Amino acid sequence: MINSSSDNVKKLNSINRRMFITGSLKFFIMIGIVSRLFFLQVKENKKYLTLSDKNRIREWKLAPVRGEFHDYFGNVIAGNFEAYQLHVIPEQVEDFRYVIYRLKDLLELSDNEFKKVLKKKNEIKPWETLIVSDNLSWQKFSKINNHLYDLNGVKPVISISRNYPFKENFTHLIGYVSQANQDDIESTQAIKKNFVPGLKVGKVGLEKTFEEKLIGTNDIERYEVNAYGRRISQLEFQKGEKGKTLRLTIDTEVQKLANELLKDKAGSICVMDIYTGAVVAMHSSPSFDPNLFVFGISQDDWQLIRNDPMKPLVNKTLQGNYSPGSTIKPIVALSALENGIVNTNFTVRCTGKTEMYGQTYHCWKKKGHGYVSLRNAMKQSCDTYFYEIARKLGVDKLSETAKKFGLGEKVFGNLFDIEKKGLIPNTQWKKNALGKGWLLGETIITGIGQGYIQTTPIQLCLMTAQIANGGYKIYPHIVVDDKVKDQPTDKFTPLYKNSKNIKIVQDAIFGSTNEVMGTSYRSRIDNPKYQFAGKTGTAQVKKITEEERELDLKTFQIPYEQRDHALYVAFGPYKNPRYALSVIVEHGGNGSTTAAPMATKLFKLIIDRHKIRESLGNKKYLEI
Amino acid sequence: MYQHTRLTTNRLGFFQKFKNFDYILLICILLLGFISLATMYSTDGGEIKFHTKSHFTKLAVFTLMMLVMSFINIKYWFSLGYLAYVVVVGLLVGTYLFGITSSGSQRWINLYFINLQPSELMKIFIIVCLAKFFHRMKLENVNSIYTILTSLIIILLPMGLVIVQPDLGTAVLIAISGIAVLWFAGINYKYFIYTILGFVISLPFVIAFLKPYQKLRVLTFLNPDKDPLGAGYQIIQSKIAVGSGGIFGKGFLKGTQSYLEFLPEKHTDFIFTLFSEEFGFVGSAILLVIYVIIIYRIVAIGASSRSYFAKIFCYSFGAAIFVFITINMSMVLGLLPIVGSPLPIMSYGGSSMLATMIGFGIVMSARVHNQQLIA
Numbered sequence: 001m002i003n004s005s006s007d008n009v010k011k012l013n014s015i016n017r018r019m020f021i022t023g024s025l026k027f028f029i030m031i032g033i034v035s036r037l038f039f040l041q042v043k044e045n046k047k048y049l050t051l052s053d054k055n056r057i058r059e060w061k062l063a064p065v066r067g068e069f070h071d072y073f074g075n076v077i078a079g080n081f082e083a084y085q086l087h088v089i090p091e092q093v094e095d096f097r098y099v100i101y102r103l104k105d106l107l108e109l110s111d112n113e114f115k116k117v118l119k120k121k122n123e124i125k126p127w128e129t130l131i132v133s134d135n136l137s138w139q140k141f142s143k144i145n146n147h148l149y150d151l152n153g154v155k156p157v158i159s160i161s162r163n164y165p166f167k168e169n170f171t172h173l174i175g176y177v178s179q180a181n182q183d184d185i186e187s188t189q190a191i192k193k194n195f196v197p198g199l200k201v202g203k204v205g206l207e208k209t210f211e212e213k214l215i216g217t218n219d220i221e222r223y224e225v226n227a228y229g230r231r232i233s234q235l236e237f238q239k240g241e242k243g244k245t246l247r248l249t250i251d252t253e254v255q256k257l258a259n260e261l262l263k264d265k266a267g268s269i270c271v272m273d274i275y276t277g278a279v280v281a282m283h284s285s286p287s288f289d290p291n292l293f294v295f296g297i298s299q300d301d302w303q304l305i306r307n308d309p310m311k312p313l314v315n316k317t318l319q320g321n322y323s324p325g326s327t328i329k330p331i332v333a334l335s336a337l338e339n340g341i342v343n344t345n346f347t348v349r350c351t352g353k354t355e356m357y358g359q360t361y362h363c364w365k366k367k368g369h370g371y372v373s374l375r376n377a378m379k380q381s382c383d384t385y386f387y388e389i390a391r392k393l394g395v396d397k398l399s400e401t402a403k404k405f406g407l408g409e410k411v412f413g414n415l416f417d418i419e420k421k422g423l424i425p426n427t428q429w430k431k432n433a434l435g436k437g438w439l440l441g442e443t444i445i446t447g448i449g450q451g452y453i454q455t456t457p458i459q460l461c462l463m464t465a466q467i468a469n470g471g472y473k474i475y476p477h478i479v480v481d482d483k484v485k486d487q488p489t490d491k492f493t494p495l496y497k498n499s500k501n502i503k504i505v506q507d508a509i510f511g512s513t514n515e516v517m518g519t520s521y522r523s524r525i526d527n528p529k530y531q532f533a534g535k536t537g538t539a540q541v542k543k544i545t546e547e548e549r550e551l552d553l554k555t556f557q558i559p560y561e562q563r564d565h566a567l568y569v570a571f572g573p574y575k576n577p578r579y580a581l582s583v584i585v586e587h588g589g590n591g592s593t594t595a596a597p598m599a600t601k602l603f604k605l606i607i608d609r610h611k612i613r614e615s616l617g618n619k620k621y622l623e624i
Numbered sequence: 625m626y627q628h629t630r631l632t633t634n635r636l637g638f639f640q641k642f643k644n645f646d647y648i649l650l651i652c653i654l655l656l657g658f659i660s661l662a663t664m665y666s667t668d669g670g671e672i673k674f675h676t677k678s679h680f681t682k683l684a685v686f687t688l689m690m691l692v693m694s695f696i697n698i699k700y701w702f703s704l705g706y707l708a709y710v711v712v713v714g715l716l717v718g719t720y721l722f723g724i725t726s727s728g729s730q731r732w733i734n735l736y737f738i739n740l741q742p743s744e745l746m747k748i749f750i751i752v753c754l755a756k757f758f759h760r761m762k763l764e765n766v767n768s769i770y771t772i773l774t775s776l777i778i779i780l781l782p783m784g785l786v787i788v789q790p791d792l793g794t795a796v797l798i799a800i801s802g803i804a805v806l807w808f809a810g811i812n813y814k815y816f817i818y819t820i821l822g823f824v825i826s827l828p829f830v831i832a833f834l835k836p837y838q839k840l841r842v843l844t845f846l847n848p849d850k851d852p853l854g855a856g857y858q859i860i861q862s863k864i865a866v867g868s869g870g871i872f873g874k875g876f877l878k879g880t881q882s883y884l885e886f887l888p889e890k891h892t893d894f895i896f897t898l899f900s901e902e903f904g905f906v907g908s909a910i911l912l913v914i915y916v917i918i919i920y921r922i923v924a925i926g927a928s929s930r931s932y933f934a935k936i937f938c939y940s941f942g943a944a945i946f947v948f949i950t951i952n953m954s955m956v957l958g959l960l961p962i963v964g965s966p967l968p969i970m971s972y973g974g975s976s977m978l979a980t981m982i983g984f985g986i987v988m989s990a991r992v993h994n995q996q997l998i999a
Contacts, residue, residue, distance in 0.1 A: 010763050011932060014810040019923065019939050022807070026919070026946050033950055034912065036957045040867040041905040048867025055864060056880045226884035 057235065058225045061196045064216035065160050067243030069174055069206065071252045072278075072480065072613065076165060078174050078207070083161035083295075084141035086133040086154065091126035093153035103132055103154065106147060107140055127230055131198070135161065135295045162200055162294045166252065168287035169259045172315035173250065173478070175205020176290035178297075190215045200294060205315075206246070206478065209415055216243030247480040249278035251613065257605050258283035261598045266310040266586035267566075268317040268457040269598065271606060274465040274571060274580045277474040280606065281581075282458070284316040310586075318412070318419040321454040322584055325537030326381045326519075326591065327569045328402070328449035330467055330505050333374055335401035336389040337501040344504060347371045350384035357441050361387050362549065364538070378508035381519045381536060383448050390447025395438060398446065399426040404495045406462040407455050411476050422459055425452035450540060457584045460569050464535075465580035467505060468571030471496035509533040510574055513596075520568065520596035525603065532572025532603045536591030539565040555589030563587035568595035572603045579606050636993070641695055644992040649921040652914050653690075653969070653984060657683045659911065660970045662876070663899045667890050667972075670877040675891050675972055682974050686981035693985025698993045701986050702933050705756030708749045709778070715742035716785040728837075729789045741975035743786045743794040744966075747801050747948070748979040751940045752986065754778060754805035759933040759998065766810045775806055792838060793963030797948060804943040808936050841961045858888045862956045865901040866908075873904030891972040893964060897956045911970075919946050925991040931998040934990035941983045 040048065069078035086103070093099050100121075104114050121130050132154075136144070144156055162177045164170065177200040184191050184201050190212040191201050201215070202208035217240040223231040258269035262285030271280040288305050292298075297305075305312050314320065336342045352368035354361050363369065363383040369376070377385030390398065402408065408424030423429075425446065427438035445451040455463075462476055472492045496502050510533040512518040514526075519536040542562055555563055566588030571580040581602055588594035636644065664679040665672065693701075715733055719742055723730040732739045754775060758766065765771055779802035786795040807816065831839060844856045865881035874880065879901035882890045890898050900908045919942050926938025945968055952967040954960040966976040 007762050007764075008932070011810065012935075014763060015808050015932075015935060015939065016927075018808050018810070019927070022939070022943055023923070026943075029946075029950050030912070030916065032959075033953050033957070034909065036954075036959055037866070037900070037905055037908050037912075040863060040957060041869050041900070041908070042871055044867050045870040048864050049870065051864045052868035052881055055861075055886050056884050224880070224884065227886045232884060 055227075056224050058223055058229070058231075060221040060223060061194070061218040062221065062240070063159070063196050063199050064194050064218050064240050065242040066162060066177070066200070066216060067210075067214040068245045069170075070245060070247045071250045071255075072248060072280075073251070073616065074247070075252050077170050077248070077250070077252060079163050079165065080160045081163035082158045083134065084136040084138065085131060085157045085159050086136060086141075086144060087157050088130045088132055088154050089127060090121060090124075090130055090153075096121075099151055099154060100132075102147070102151060103144075106143055107133055107136070109133075125229070134159075134198070162291075164290045166256070167289045167291065169252070169255050169283070170250070171205075171287045171290045172284040172317065173205055173248075173255075173282050174290070175202055175207035176293040177201055177207055178203050178293045188212065194218050203293070204418070205416070206248075208417075210244075210246055210479070213246065214243040217241045248478050249273075249276075249280065249480055250282070250478065251280045251606075251609055253609055254281040254602065254606055255283055257281075257602060259285065259287065261583075261601060262286075262585070265588065266316070267584045267588065268320060269581065269583050269602070270317050270458050270461045271579055271581040271602065272461050272465045272476055274469040274577055275474065277462075277465070277476040278480075279476055279478045280579065281602075282317050282478070284314070284318075284320075286310045286312045288312045315416075315418060316584070316586070317457045318416050320456055320584065320586075321420050321422055322457070322565055322567070323451070323453060323539040324407075324449035324455045324460060325539035325565070325567050326383075326449060327460055327464075327535050327537035327567045327582075328447075328453065328455075329378060329381065329386055330509055330535055330569075331402050331405055331407070331463060332386055332390055332393070332398060332447050333378060333508065334467070334496075334501055334505045335398045336393050337374075337504060338401060338497050339393060339397050341392045342374060342389050344374055346389075347373050348377070348382075348385040348388045350377075350382050352384075354384050354387060356387065356391065356444060357439075359441050361444055362544075366552075374504070375508045375511055378505070378535070379511040379515060379518045381512070386447040387444045390443050391440065393443075393447075395443040395446055396426045396428075398443075399424045399429075402453075402463075405466050407459050409459075411456070411458045411462050412478070415478070419458075420456055422456050423452060423454040449537060457582045460567070460584075461580055461582035464569040464571055464582060466495060467502060467509075468577040468580050471499060471502040506533065509535050509571075512536070513570070514574070519592045520570075520599075522592070523596035523600045525600060528575055529573060530603050530607050531574045532570050532599065533574050534568055534570025534572075534596060534599055536596055537567030537569070538589075538591045539567060541565060541587070555593075560587050563589050566591045566594035568592075568599050570596075570599045570603070573607055578610060579603070581606075638695075641992045644994070645694070646921055646925060646988065646991045649918060649925070649984075649988070649991070652918045652921070654687070656914055656918070656969045657687060659899070659914075660895075663895055663902075663970065664891070664972060666877050666879065666902060667882060667895070667898060669883065679972055682977050683969075686977050690981045690985040690988060693982070694988030694992050696989055698929075698931065698934055698986070698989045698996050699998050701752065701989060702756055702759070702931075702998050705752045709753035712742050712745050712749045713782055713785070715740065716746065716782055718742075720785055720788060723789070729791055731789050731791055731794075738974065740978075741973070743782075743789065743791060743798065744973070744975035745979045745982075746782045746786070746798050747794070747944065748941070748983045750779065750782060750798055750802045751805055751937060751944060751983075754802055754809070755933050755937040755940060758805065758809035758936060759931075761809070763810055767812045767815075772811065772815070775802070775809075775811075778802065779806075790835065791964060792834075793965050796963065797944075797951070797965060800947050801940065801944040804940040804947070805936060808939045808943075841963070844961070858894070858962055859958050861886045861888065862894055862897045863958050865897045866957060869901040869904040869908075871905045873900070873902045873907050876902055878902060892966055893952065893962075893971065894956055895970045895972070896953055896967050899970070900956075915945075915949050922987050925987055925994065929990050929994045931990075931996055933998050934994070934996075938987055938990055941987060945980070945983070 065080060068076055071077050090096055117132055124130060141156060180191055180199045180201040185195055188211055194215055194217060202211045219240040220238040221234060222236040224233050224235055225231055254271055258281045262269060265285055268284045270282040292301050349371050350363050350369040352363050352366045369380055369382040372382045372385050402424045408422050410419045410421055412419055430436055430438050442451050446453050466474060471494055473490055473495055475488055475491055513520045513534045514524045520534050525531055566585040568583040568591050571577045581599060583595040583598050585594045661680055664676045668676050719733040724732040724734055731741050731743060733742060779799055783795045783799050786798060865887055879898055881887050881901055882898040887894055887897055922938050922942040926935045929935045948968050952965045955962055966973050968980045969977060
């Protein structure tokens with residue numbers, strides 16, 4: 001008993017000692033657990049809270065509403081319309097096969113379209129939206145709505161989409177939108193930021209230039225999702241901002257007339273305010289309907305546009321490099337006057353052709369003009385006279401003046417990435433570009449706007465505007481809001497040495513339109529309200545051979561591609577000029593018969609519209 | 625004389641037994657039960673659904689069972705020690721032969737009225753068995769080869785049966801329960817030191833023998849971010865849930881990680897994660913305090929018990945419960961690799977709760993009959 005009790009005491013001592021060790025161990029382990037908890041929940045709380053939110057909150061971005069384009073008078077020229085779409089969430093459909101075949105019947109989908117839909121369905125998760133149709137007609141949309149009772153899970157949706165109500169009228173100016181591709185996303189930050197599948201972005205024209213302003217911001221839906229990505233509840237709806245609406249200086253009426261005048265012709269018309277540089281109309285023909293691109297153009301339509309020999313995809317106003325022909329003569333005359341080469345009394349005898357440097361140069365008039373002074377030469381567009389003064393002037397001086405007046409340089413700067421610079425040649429240029437010395441004969445044909453010289457229609461318009469406004473520099477622009485900031489400092493600086501010279505040239509151009517024998521006399525308007533002054537031009541697209549010169553073919557007898565381009569630049573009203581325009585009709589034959597009559601119609605409308613334009617009383621606009 | 629009076633009051637009346645109850649322990653257990661019910665309610669998405677109902681039933685039945693057990697003299701529990709062990713070993717053999725397979729391991733046995741996981745019971749019954757084994761042993765015999773071999777066999781037999789299920793986690797916990805008894809029984813320190821050394825040395829070889837999924841768990845534990853959507857998912861999501869709980873938690877029924885099903889096994893092994901997410905650091909600390917009080921009471925009951933069996937059982941059970949809790953928490957807090965180990969009472973699962981409640985019942989009985997000597 002004593003033995004056993006002493007053993008018991010030993011046992012008790014042992015177990016109690018060990019309990020003490022265990023207890024201490026437990027204490028430290030507990031401290032460890034608590035500090036771990038403290039570390040995770042208090043110290044690292046923010047990190048894990050963020051991770052938890054990242055886990056549970058998912059954002060769905062909706063396509064932003066694109067800003068609109070308005071013309072000067074507030075008419076919507078590129079707006080938004082409600083597109084009727086059909087969405088299906090496959091997961092919510094009991095019998096997907098039945099529903100999809102039913103939809104195929106109702107929407108009259110072709111086998112190809114149907115296959116596309118099925119392919120799309122396989123690419124998405126069952127709870128994601130399948131867009132069966134993105135632009136339904138109202139008839140089909142209402143038909144679907146009538147059949148909704150047996151189309152479970154089918155959702156008719158109205159979504160905002162781009163619309164160009166004036167169709168082909170503004171295509172080259174505004175451009176069009178279409179589904180964003182990888183390049184768009186990578187090149188433009190705003191697109192990357194706002195990208196959602198199916199987002200439409202500007203592909204060309206102002207739609208592209210002002211993408212960042214137009215695109216707006218996404219509506220954002222924040223959903224709580226579970227571990228499998230299914231939406232549980234909507235936490236927030238953040239309304240996005242609609243893109244900025246841009247007001248253009250364009251007058252839709254004038255633009256429409258330009259489109260009408262150039263119907264079935266290839267060419268360009270642009271009209272400009274000679275003081276503000278506001279572009280009133282700018283059209284390139286032929287054009288196409290930009291609405292075709294919004295939901296993806298069909299292969300047939302695309303081929304039709306792409307293969308059109310008149311090249312509708314080219315914006316001729318900005319991209320078309322044309323020989324200016326006789327429309328350059330005002331600049332040649334001005335340059336000669338400014339450089340003191342000639343005065344108003346200087347005369348040249350025109351016999352229809354002239355021999356210089358062993359080459360024969362022809363005047364357009366075979367019989368010749370006889371003795372012509374500057375005013376007469378301009379009026380009748382006597383080539384011989386301009387050969388002579390160009391020869392005296394030299395190409396370098398001529399190019400200096402031409403560049404001053406806006407030729408050989410992009411008119412809109414960076415506004416359009418497609419704009420061409422044209423080409424104003426000089427001796428230095430030829431040496432650099434072609435590695436050859438300048439030939440004097442080349443100076444002579446440059447004097448009548450042939451040879452190396454190339455100009456775009458908008459450059460010719462700017463040139464005319466700057467002559468018309470008395471020789472002051474202006475900066476053409478298209479977007480109204482855009483011109484407020486960064487006004488160039490050299491705006492309205494004189495481009496002349498002597499303002500008299502500008503007057504002389506203006507008067508000569510006036511004669512060309514409003515006096516008997518003038519090249520565009522037949523297109524004149526006698527009413528001083530509309531009276532304008534203009535210079536015709538006929539640009540050869542190929543060198544005329546001696547044979548052809550003998551034949552003296554009429555325009556319609558020459559194959560289309562070999563006909564001359566018809567040009568016309570003008571400004572008006574003559575007494576108090578306000579607008580300048582340039583007209584180019586590709587292969588139109590003759591400036592005086594094809595291009596000038598268009599100016600007549602244009603001026604009537606432009607000047608009538610001027611009052612309305614003025615009455616809009618835009619302060620910014622009057623600040624000039 | 626002193627002893628004599630004690631001997632005369634050996635038999636306790638019913639009300640006296642009531643008086644002897646450890647009410648602090650009882651209240652803590654009931655509180656824990658209540659918390660576990662609330663948490664289960666939350667895992668059901670704030671509705672009374674299957675898990676809540678089932679958990680409530682089990683809780684009610686087993687608490688009642690625990691109370692009944694505490695009225696039964698500790699000496700009966702002593703006498704049942706070996707039998708219980710043999711029965712559970714039998715059940716483990718039965719599980720091995722015709723157990724129910726679920727998610728890759730054969731852990732359950734169908735007893736017609738209940739699906740039992742005998743390995744969970746073994747965690748407790750191995751303590752009862754070994755406590756009985758050492759009860760009458762003289763201290764000088766404790767370190768004899770015979771004793772050590774026998775006790776090792778008692779531990780390794782069920783362990784082996786559990787490992788083949790396969791369920792390494794529970795096997796380790798059974799071993800820990802057994803080792804706890806050996807520790808308190810007074811096995812020489814050097815054996816423990818040798819065992820730990822031997823374990824550390826053999827670790828690389830053990831890892832080589834692990835099954836691929838077990839290896840993956842260890843690797844994942846070491847670097848959960850390596851494969852965040854695969855093996856590391858559980859640890860990462862669990863840590864996110866706990867960490868995002870903050871000081872005061874997201875609020876009852878507002879644990880987004882569990883609601884949105886980011887949490888794995890939220891009813892069972894990861895129940896603490898959900899609780900911690902909803903009640904934060906403060907709530908978790910309170911829960912820990914409750915557990916600490918329970919363990920403290922168990923140890924205190926052991927200390928106040930006259931019989932060696934009760935003492936060694938209480939100490940070992942206290943240590944085992946402590947280990948179960950810390951292993952489960954360390955696991956969900958990313959301190960240990962994922963081993964299937966439920967949190968006592970909190971986790972959903974009948975067998976685990978049954979085992980824990982049996983343990984509590986014996987502890988209670990030891991308290992009520994703390995003057996009982998066992999011959």
